[in-house]
Amino acid sequence: MASAGLSPRQLALRVGVSGKTVERWVADEELIPHARNREDASAALGVEAAMLWPKAVRDRLKTGSDQExxxxxxxxxxxxxxxxxxxxSGATDDLFFGGYTSYFLWSHVPALPDVLRRKAAKGCRVRFLIGDPEGTVTTQREGIEDVAMAVSTRVRTTMEQLARMGPTEGLEARFSAPADATNHISLSVFRFDDEALVTPHLATRVGHDSPLLHLRRRGEQGMFQRFAEHAEELWSRSVSMERPTHSG
Known part of the structure; x- marks a missing residue:
């Protein structure tokens, strides 16, 4: 204000606030005016608003793990x-589809089978970890959700789509282990190289009604890494989708 030759009262008139308000701005470094007042004050003083109220800028920017x-x-x-x-489309090394059903992917992404084939042919690892449609957890969840398109039906949609693709080198599909089914159905992790979409499933909601986080890796111990490790742990104990046959 001294450099601009303005008193608190004169600045207040320029901004449209009271003189006491400007005096509070000067006296209290933690007090941050509304964005419009910050802009008007900075214009009157001929400086950037970030110089006057740097805390407003810091609060707006993500820091630490929030950056992910x-x-x-x-x-x-x-x-x-x-x-x-x-x-x-952007992934080149690792595509991991860790939804319990993942059935919605086939309608969300046009020509998904062709895209996955091209990815696998170029050396991208493509994995599907889904729930067992005949498993106990699947049956229990169907009773909880009580919707027309049951969990087992949604899982079988994905199984049918994968079967139609035929043998594809670089593409793997497994069931989560029975002991892991509860952990799997409560958290979906979809990984695309260093980015991920994560859905923690709410108690009685179907997947599309649950919240979703879009994450991007920024370090080795961030949120992305923790969810990625969770997915890999489930995959390490997953089981074949081929069921044993019995004769006689």
């Missing part, structure tokens, strides 16, 4: 299908 959160969605269905398509 690209965006959050209150519902999985609120995440645009274009995001799924772009993440799948």
């Amino acid at each position: 959160i690209v965006r959050s969605y209150p519902y999985r269905s609120a995440c645009p299908s274009t995001v799924w398509g772009e993440l799948i």
